[in-house]
Amino acid sequence: MKPLRALCAGELPRLVMFDLDGTLVDSVPDLATAVDRMLAELGREPAGVEQVRRWVGNGARVLVRRALAGGIEHGAVSDAETEVALARFLDIYADCHELITLYPGVHELLEALSTAAVELAVVTNKPERFVAPLLEQVGLGGYFRWIIGGDTLPQQKPDPAALLQVMHLAGVSNLQSLFVGDSRSDVLAARAAGVPCVAVSYGYNHGRPVAEEEPDRVVDSLAELL
Numbered sequence: 001m002k003p004l005r006a007l008c009a010g011e012l013p014r015l016v017m018f019d020l021d022g023t024l025v026d027s028v029p030d031l032a033t034a035v036d037r038m039l040a041e042l043g044r045e046p047a048g049v050e051q052v053r054r055w056v057g058n059g060a061r062v063l064v065r066r067a068l069a070g071g072i073e074h075g076a077v078s079d080a081e082t083e084v085a086l087a088r089f090l091d092i093y094a095d096c097h098e099l100i101t102l103y104p105g106v107h108e109l110l111e112a113l114s115t116a117a118v119e120l121a122v123v124t125n126k127p128e129r130f131v132a133p134l135l136e137q138v139g140l141g142g143y144f145r146w147i148i149g150g151d152t153l154p155q156q157k158p159d160p161a162a163l164l165q166v167m168h169l170a171g172v173s174n175l176q177s178l179f180v181g182d183s184r185s186d187v188l189a190a191r192a193a194g195v196p197c198v199a200v201s202y203g204y205n206h207g208r209p210v211a212e213e214e215p216d217r218v219v220d221s222l223a224e225l226l
Contacts, residue, residue: 003225007178007196008217014172016113017163018126018188019181022203025138028053029099034092036065038085054207057183059125059150102138105223110143112226119170123162125150142162158188163195187213
């Protein structure tokens with residue numbers, strides 16, 4: 001695992017934290033189904049998979065606001081409108097997990113890290129109640145000691161609070177840790193926490209190449225870290 005050692009001063013990291021959506025799993029088809037069903041109930045036109053792919057990454061509330069606005073900018077959407085739509089979206093999404101898929105290289109990397117006794121965590125902006133069941137569904141349930149969702153703490157990425165919390169729980173320093181994500185929020189959170197960041201090129205970064213965010217390394221597959 002030379003690429004990992006190169007990111008952590010020649011040693012394997014003691015802790016690797018992962019984003020979920022767009023990094024470990026492709027969840028957009030299911031999210032798009034839930035968004036479009038919510039919009040239909042509100043008498044609106046569907047958004048479709050490609051639109052939703054550009055909107056995800058900042059948590060369920062922001063996704064819903066973008067769906068209501070029909071674009072990335074959602075400042076004109078009222079809080080009252082958001083609350084009604086968000087409640088319906090969460091209820092619908094609870095039953096929309098049929099299309100989620102695991103990205104290539106994920107299982108191989110997690111198995112290698114687990115075998116090397118590296119602690120693993122998921123830090124995502126997805127509501128926490130969805131995370132563990134999804135990990136179980138795609139066969140990753142046994143790998144992660146800690147799960148921090150978008151509503152676990154008051155702050156979400158790009159705030160570094162979740163990363164700092166996991167490092168505290170693991171008893172490791174930022175120099176012994178690594179974060180793996182797919183978006184600007186992930187890179188900013190890692191940078192603010194002082195943690196090296198690997199970004200995957202295939203994820204969700206609002207239609208922009210994640211290399212523009214200047215992570216420490218960009219990979220096309222997590223297997224490259226092996």
